[in-house]
Amino acid sequence: MKKISTFTFGDMVIEYYQTPESVEWILVPEALQKEVTLPKKIKYDSLVQVKLLGDDYPKGFCTGKTMRNNQTVKKLELLDQEVHTNKFEKEIQTRLIDDKGNHYIHHVVWQDGASVIETFVTFENRSGKTQTLEMLASFSLSNLSPFHEENPIGNLSLTRYQSKWSFEGRQMTKLIEELQLEPSWKPSGVGLEKFGQVGSMPVSGWFPYVAVHDQQKNVTWSACIAQPGSWQIEAYRLDEDLCLAGGLADRDYGHWLKRVQPGASFSSPKAYLTVTQGDEESASQ
Numbered sequence: 001m002k003k004i005s006t007f008t009f010g011d012m013v014i015e016y017y018q019t020p021e022s023v024e025w026i027l028v029p030e031a032l033q034k035e036v037t038l039p040k041k042i043k044y045d046s047l048v049q050v051k052l053l054g055d056d057y058p059k060g061f062c063t064g065k066t067m068r069n070n071q072t073v074k075k076l077e078l079l080d081q082e083v084h085t086n087k088f089e090k091e092i093q094t095r096l097i098d099d100k101g102n103h104y105i106h107h108v109v110w111q112d113g114a115s116v117i118e119t120f121v122t123f124e125n126r127s128g129k130t131q132t133l134e135m136l137a138s139f140s141l142s143n144l145s146p147f148h149e150e151n152p153i154g155n156l157s158l159t160r161y162q163s164k165w166s167f168e169g170r171q172m173t174k175l176i177e178e179l180q181l182e183p184s185w186k187p188s189g190v191g192l193e194k195f196g197q198v199g200s201m202p203v204s205g206w207f208p209y210v211a212v213h214d215q216q217k218n219v220t221w222s223a224c225i226a227q228p229g230s231w232q233i234e235a236y237r238l239d240e241d242l243c244l245a246g247g248l249a250d251r252d253y254g255h256w257l258k259r260v261q262p263g264a265s266f267s268s269p270k271a272y273l274t275v276t277q278g279d280e281e282s283a284s285q
Contacts, residue, residue: 013029024046029277068140102131158211161206190237191236208246
């Protein structure tokens with residue numbers, strides 16, 4: 001993985017990487033930046049997760065369960081990266097392009113002094129033909145945890161909150177192995193924990209929130225989606241790389257499609273991410 005750029009936002013550091021097949025990013029506490037140890041094995045997981053109607057589904061025995069890393073994503077290539085700043089905020093725009101000429105802009109916005117980053121993705125139809133989206137994630141965070149070449153068993157836990165009508169929320173924390181988020185011996189079969197809700201009640205069944213805690217390093221990543229309708233969150237693992245993604249409910253989960261005319265664009269809902277040295281409660285605050 002070749003490092004493209006590094007940005008410091010308060011006590012958080014973002015590093016962008018390019019692999020032979022994808023563009024990825026990591027989010028770590030500034031105090032632990034020098035301890036980043038990425039997997040040595042060549043892997044694949046793009047920071048933009050999208051699917052166009054007609055493109056092949058992903059491999060990994062996961063058709064019907066997830067659309068991550070499908071044919072659309074496999075065709076994405078880095079075009080450029082721009083930084084826009086003003087008195088109050090800084091924005092990083094990472095632009096990818098597919099073989100049809102479509103552009104995909106990964107936005108990261110940090111307001112001065114904030115303890116979170118805002119992220120979303122914009123799809124620009126430059127193909128000259130109507131394009132239909134089947135999935136467009138607001139965020140996709142890979143390389144969890146970026147402090148281990150191999151994830152130690154019993155180290156990473158995932159937290160989410162159950163809910164129902166007029167209910168405050170019940171915390172549920174499980175080790176990733178309890179959710180079958182561990183690689184197979186080959187590895188070839190995807191481990192997936194997908195949750196969300198369909199309809200106009202954004203907190204029905206689950207809160208649109210997730211956190212992953214590295215117990216050995218005492219580091220927690222958390223994400224929340226600003227979506228007042230159907231949404232989904234996916235915890236995904238094929239090899240040593242645990243990935244989190246979330247946004248609009250896709251076609252499989254929420255029967256969602258979006259037709260984008262030539263020259264038009266569509267942006268995903270915003271998501272808010274943070275990382276902190278501490279437990280899940282401190283990260284959620």
